[in-house]
Amino acid sequence: MLKLYDAELSSRLLLGTARYPSPAVLSEAVNRSGAGIVTVSLRRETSGGKTGGAFFELIRKLGVRILPNTAGCHSASEAELTAKMAREVFGTNWIKLEVIGHHDSLQPDVFELVEAARILTDEGFAVFPYTTDDLVVGERLLAAGCRVLMPWCAPIGSAAGPRNPSALVAMRAAFPEIPLIVDAGLGRPSHAATVMELGYDAVLLNTAVAGAGDPSAMAQAFAGAIDAGRLAYLSGMLEPRDMAVPSTPVIGKAVFS
């Protein structure tokens, strides 16, 4: 079981709700993925509350935990207010903390991120920080009160897959007791399997599923890859070797000449 703050979850997939072709496809993808958590956002309402209301109803019917985000925030103060407004709307103290520092890469502003994490923890939030694979930042986030870390493996929406597996390995080793979730940059199920094989506890996906030709089928494919990667991590994988090692026993081999 995956334990995140006060929750125990059987699925190790967290799924975003943006960019699907239709609400029906979104629902189907969430159901087929088996995800126990979906991410949502808050935006300015322009039609008397009707747009947000319809979406909220759809999400509630899915029967999964809701993880609101602070996407689009560029400072700790913006993130703090957004988080408080999200708590008001969604009735949860969970918050996926995003504080963006760069427009092109959507890299987190780790200085504002740590500050926001400290403020929100003090306000009673369970903070899920979208961060980099920097170990010092990870330590600061834990010191600020975070009990989960969510490093990127490549820029948001890039589908590039793990660009720096060594850094992910180092992060796993540095924080053995902390749930680590790869958030952002995954493009294919094999990418998800790779980070799970490295010992990551879960992955958070959105574009890789929503942008697929068949989102719900892709959601299922990712779920299978995540389970396979987790099982492999627990099963003791071999280290690669440079030379061949015969798999068939040599002892008892016939000699014909």
Place this chain on the structure above:
Amino acid sequence: MNLIVNGERQFLEAATLAELLAALEYEGEWLATAVNGDLVHREDRADASLKEGDRIEILSPMQGG
């Protein structure tokens, strides 16, 4: 009076945040509101007085990653 609602200047007569929401026909338990950068809880909107130039944010659930 002049108010900035979700980034747009509007001329409205509304003494409180609750009156503003009613005037703009916003309704629903899923709305979150802030005035001048401070959260105003649902139950406090009827007591939240507005004044000339106030900046009001009205947010609701949207898709997110």
